[in-house]
Each structure stands twice: as C-alpha cells, then as structure tokens.
Amino acid sequence: MKEWGYKISSPRAIDLDKADSTAYTKLIEKVPSAKKCILCGACSATCTVSNHTDFSFRLSHLLFRRGQFDKLAFEMDKCMLCGKCNLICPQGVNTRAMISTMRLILSDMKDRKITL
Amino acid sequence: MNFHPLVIPFLAGTLFFLAAISIKYFNWIRKLDSNQLDALKKNIFTTKTLKAINEIFHESLLHRKIYKKNTLLGYMHMSLAFGWFLMIVVGKIESLFYYGSFYDRPWLGIFFKYFARTPHHYFMIIPFSFVMDLLLLVTLSGVTLAILKRFRSKYLGIKKTTNHILLDRIALTALWWIFPLRLLAESSTAEITGNGSFLTGTVGHLLALLHVDHMELPLWWAYSICIGVFFFALPFSRYMHIPTEVVLIFLRRWGAQAGEKYSGYTDIQLNACSRCGICIDTCQLNSAANINHVQSVYFIRDTRYNHLKEEVADNCLLCGKCVEACPVGLELTVIRQQVRQKQETTGKHYYEYSKSIENKSKVDIIYFAGCMSHLTPSIIVSMKKIFDRAGVKYWFMDEENGMCCGRPLRQQGFLQQSKDLVIKNTQLIHSSGAKMLVTSCPICYHSFKKEYSLDIPIVHHSEYIDMLLNENKLNLNRSEIEMVYHDPCELGRGCGIYEQPRHVLQNIGNLTTVESEKESSLCCGGSLANMAIDLDIQLKIRNNALEELTSSQPEVLVTACPLCKKTFGQNSATKVMDIAEVVAANLKE
Numbered sequence: 001m002k003e004w005g006y007k008i009s010s011p012r013a014i015d016l017d018k019a020d021s022t023a024y025t026k027l028i029e030k031v032p033s034a035k036k037c038i039l040c041g042a043c044s045a046t047c048t049v050s051n052h053t054d055f056s057f058r059l060s061h062l063l064f065r066r067g068q069f070d071k072l073a074f075e076m077d078k079c080m081l082c083g084k085c086n087l088i089c090p091q092g093v094n095t096r097a098m099i100s101t102m103r104l105i106l107s108d109m110k111d112r113k114i115t116l
Numbered sequence: 117m118n119f120h121p122l123v124i125p126f127l128a129g130t131l132f133f134l135a136a137i138s139i140k141y142f143n144w145i146r147k148l149d150s151n152q153l154d155a156l157k158k159n160i161f162t163t164k165t166l167k168a169i170n171e172i173f174h175e176s177l178l179h180r181k182i183y184k185k186n187t188l189l190g191y192m193h194m195s196l197a198f199g200w201f202l203m204i205v206v207g208k209i210e211s212l213f214y215y216g217s218f219y220d221r222p223w224l225g226i227f228f229k230y231f232a233r234t235p236h237h238y239f240m241i242i243p244f245s246f247v248m249d250l251l252l253l254v255t256l257s258g259v260t261l262a263i264l265k266r267f268r269s270k271y272l273g274i275k276k277t278t279n280h281i282l283l284d285r286i287a288l289t290a291l292w293w294i295f296p297l298r299l300l301a302e303s304s305t306a307e308i309t310g311n312g313s314f315l316t317g318t319v320g321h322l323l324a325l326l327h328v329d330h331m332e333l334p335l336w337w338a339y340s341i342c343i344g345v346f347f348f349a350l351p352f353s354r355y356m357h358i359p360t361e362v363v364l365i366f367l368r369r370w371g372a373q374a375g376e377k378y379s380g381y382t383d384i385q386l387n388a389c390s391r392c393g394i395c396i397d398t399c400q401l402n403s404a405a406n407i408n409h410v411q412s413v414y415f416i417r418d419t420r421y422n423h424l425k426e427e428v429a430d431n432c433l434l435c436g437k438c439v440e441a442c443p444v445g446l447e448l449t450v451i452r453q454q455v456r457q458k459q460e461t462t463g464k465h466y467y468e469y470s471k472s473i474e475n476k477s478k479v480d481i482i483y484f485a486g487c488m489s490h491l492t493p494s495i496i497v498s499m500k501k502i503f504d505r506a507g508v509k510y511w512f513m514d515e516e517n518g519m520c521c522g523r524p525l526r527q528q529g530f531l532q533q534s535k536d537l538v539i540k541n542t543q544l545i546h547s548s549g550a551k552m553l554v555t556s557c558p559i560c561y562h563s564f565k566k567e568y569s570l571d572i573p574i575v576h577h578s579e580y581i582d583m584l585l586n587e588n589k590l591n592l593n594r595s596e597i598e599m600v601y602h603d604p605c606e607l608g609r610g611c612g613i614y615e616q617p618r619h620v621l622q623n624i625g626n627l628t629t630v631e632s633e634k635e636s637s638l639c640c641g642g643s644l645a646n647m648a649i650d651l652d653i654q655l656k657i658r659n660n661a662l663e664e665l666t667s668s669q670p671e672v673l674v675t676a677c678p679l680c681k682k683t684f685g686q687n688s689a690t691k692v693m694d695i696a697e698v699v700a701a702n703l704k705e
Binding site for chain 1: 458466467469470472473487488490491516517518519520522524525528530533537642644647648649650651652679682
C-alpha cells in the first residue's frame, strides 16, 4: 500500500448528538459573529501561520465546534493574532476574537484581573 | 473660647483622610517596580523636584491644561481648587495674626469667624475679611458652574458627562454644600459679632431681615458635617485625584515610566483620574456608535474598584484620542494593555515554527511590509518601485515567510507570545547587518520603535520617502490634485509622525486640512486593538470618520496605513490611496 502513495486512516465517525457543545456555546455567547461562519476557508488561505505550518483556522474552528479538543490548545497557540483573517472574511466574522476566546477557554486562564 | 463640639465632624473626617491616604501612599510606593524606584531615588534631590512643584502649582491648582481646552471648565476647576486652597492658607494666616501662634489648633482657621468673636481686638480685620469673602465668592462661582455642569453639561461645552457611582455622588453633594453653608454660617456670625465684609456682612443683614439669624449654631454644625462627610468619602471616591495627582506629577517628573506590567505606578494613575469625563466626548465609540460604558473614565474606575468586566477592558480601539484629551495626562492606552495581560506560562516557547526562517543576504536596508500590507499589495508594489527608482539595495524581510511584529498580541495582553516574536525578528534583523529598517505598517512601526530594542534607525515609509526627497533621490511630478491626509493613530498619536507625510504630499499636489487632524485625528475603526466590537460597529466608526475626511470633497484621500486604506477603501466614493502609491504614481520618468 505504501508504494501507492496512500495510507489507511482510522475511522473518524463522530456522533454530533453526543458532542460536547458547552465550550462552543460559551464562544458564540462572547463572539456572536462566529455563528455567521460558512467555513469557506478564506481565513486559512490568507493565514501567515498556515504558510509555515499545517495550521488551519477553519479546521480548528470545526473541531472546536464538535468538541474535539485534542491538541487544539497547542494548535491555537500558533496564531499571531495579526488580523489578516479578520480582514479577508467574507462574512465579517470577528475571527481574532474567536481565537483569543478559544485560547482562553481551552487554557482556562485564571488569576486575571478581569472576570469573564 | 477655642473649642466647640461642632469641630468634631471636621476633625474626625480630616484625621480619617490623613490616615487613609498615608496607607494608600505607602502601598503605592511598596508596589512600584524597580525602574520606577530607581528613578525616584536618582532624581529626588535634583531640580526635577522643583519643576514638579511648579507643575503642581500650574496643573493641580490653576488647571492650565483644562483652561487651554475649555475656558469655562478651566475656570470652574480653578475657582474650586485654587479658591479653596487659598481659603485654607489665608484662613490659617488670619488665625495666626489673631491668635499670634502658628501651632494653634488646626480648626481655628477653618472655623475662624465662629471662634474669633472679638474682631476689634485685632487690626487686620478689614483686609482679611475682605480677602476671605472674595475667595468665598470665587469658590461659590465655581460651585455654581459645577452644579450647572452636572445638570446641563452642554452649557459648559460638554456633550456627555460621567455617570457617577453612589459614593461619588455623596462626596460631590457634600462638596457642593460646604461653600454655601460656610457663607450662611459666617454671615449669621457676622451679623452678631460684626466681623463680616462685603459678602458675609450683607448676607448677614439679609438673614436678620428674614429673622433666621438665630440659626448660627446649626449652620456651623452643618458646615462641619459636610466637610467631615467629604473627607470620609474622599479616599474611596473620585476626589482621591486631589492627593494623588500631586504624587503622580512628582513621579512623572522624576522619570518614572509605566512598564509593561501592572505596578504601583498604575495604581497611582488609577487614583489620579478625576472622572471628569472629558474622554467620553472624544471617544469615537461614543460619538459614532453610541457605546458609552467603556470609555477610559469607566475603565479606570472599574479597574480601581476591582470590578472590571472583560467586555469593558477589551472594548477600546487604543486609538489614543483620550490620552491626548486627558487633563491629568494619564497613560490610558498603556494601562489598558497592562490590565488586558493574560497569564504567562513559565518556560513555554511559542512559534517554534519560526526557527526555519533564515536570512542569508547582507543589505543596508530592510523592508518590512507587515501583515496588513500583504492584503493591500498595491502598497508593496509601489514601495518596490520607489526602492528601485532610488537605487536602493534592500531585503524584503517578510516577502515570503514573514512573521508578525508582535504588537497585535501585545495589545491583547499576550505579552509572552509577543516577546517570542520580538526575539525572532530581532535575530533576523541583526543577521542582515542592515543600517535601517523601513516599514509600511504603522502598527509594526510603533512596535519596532517602542517595543523592540534595535540599535538601527526605524522609519515608516512616509518618513523614508521624505528622506529620499530631501536627498534628491526621487523626482516627483507636481499637479493641482486636491488631497486630504488622514493621520493613522499608530503613526500620529502613537509615534508623533505628522509633518513628514504632509511634506511629501505637498510635493505632489494641494493638501487640504480637515477639522480633526494630527493629534485629534479620527480612527478609521479598523483598529486591531479592539476585538470586542463586531463589523457593524466598526463600519459605523468608519463611515463617520469618512464623512468628515471627505467633507471638502477631495480627489484623493491619502493615508499612510494599510489597515486604514483597507477600511476606508471598501466604501468610499473618494479614491483612497496610500502615500506610497501616490508617490509611485507621480514619479518623474
């Protein structure tokens, strides 16, 4: 199989009814424009980080929505908050606020002067 | 007679106030960071201290800065502060003359007319009474204006005034009552003892006509209680700015600087805010989008009382308009960034992927376009043309594999992440051996200039083009084109670059001035600093700014920031161009 240039992926069946949506609910509460996302991927296409790594905000958003948080905190830390995705977004989604909020939710920041 | 129980409220309030501010002063100094303490130790016995005293006289008593902005408001503050101050000082001198001792009981000056009931024993009665009455009149005129400001602020040229908390209202009311009550109390005594002058004497006669002259003692009690209430409320209210501004001016003159992190100096700045609300009117979130609970006055207040909401902290464009307007000179944007700071993870390194970026070329000039310029490629094309025409050998640092400068992260409080980017970019810049860094984005410019410690000159492309023109390396075609220049926040208020872009544009066409320019220029609304507002509010701010900028109907609206260009360009009937584009289009063949 290896010579063919293909590999066999393990099945990724997701039961969306059982997905943990509490984090996503928190996100759209803080950043309502997140609901407008059509997952077009323009953000990932313009992303500076995607130029260096296989980071994709579109994918990260999707995983977050489905409650699949494995390695997601690590992924989100790659973002430099430069704002290109914000400017490019055809739906006017506040992507930077999404990323920042996702980061805070994922790392569950404490000891801050501010209350969420 | 030199004691009466009526001085007790005054005395208790004053003692409480002194104890409370001593504790506060002690805590602030304890929490100063090492740089600020060093500045204090180094400069305390220099002429800077004298300069600070001079500034305190001009700003804390005369309120020169407010005077320059709004005469009536300046008079209101001056008459209250300076009037009251002089009343205390002259009252003390008067009691010194009367009793012949400086170390006399402290209340004798404050309640002088009540205790000094035998005025004919002392020869200075007439001039002193006259001066004291005059001062009281001046202070009362200030109180009248203050009351007018609270209920009809537009008569004092203020559209929106601060919405105060209960404690501030209590302190405010007590302060308002102190002076009318003093007038009535002194007048009623003057009628009995004859120690009044033109004001207290006349009002005393009136009181006698109305048969209320027997109210002497209750009036003095009320006066004393009002002072007491005011002093009890002062350390917890907005009036804490009175004893704090003095400390702030000393520290500032000694060279203390707000660091990246929250410190005692931040506490001092929080307490020095008088909640005058001048920042509310200047804020575009208020004027264009009607958001009026997030302005610096509320942000500072909520931070001071520890009930800051994230929504308030995050909802700010960091455009710096309020910093320009603040009569106390608070570093409002710096404090906001300090407070936004997120927790740091020890030992963690971000952006490991940046290690693969390398530089192999040795050049004189580095060009750093910035992330935003990559979305406005016309700026990059124009800059390349300008570099080529000037015959400059340069390295385009972020052409293919660039990194962010780190400022957007810093603005959102991700300080540790931002520092990782600073380290990487600094390495790259040093490795090229360049003698100058040119950047197209004012955000990056601000960052390189103030947050990096690079030892080479850093210039924005508008400055760079100006330099090339001065060296005659570029020749431009001049026409009669009508242009308006928009000062980007980060370039103008952020770094003080106002003249170079104007000079460049004057070589190309006619530059029309607009109402809000230079220090008071508007924000385009696209600011990366504000993540709390959605697109619709950004657009309101943009449209509002655009309307003013294009009111003279120029042919081109010129800016010097890719983000401003992008924001304005999306919905402008007028052509929006970056200064680099204008220059590139008008190069002589």
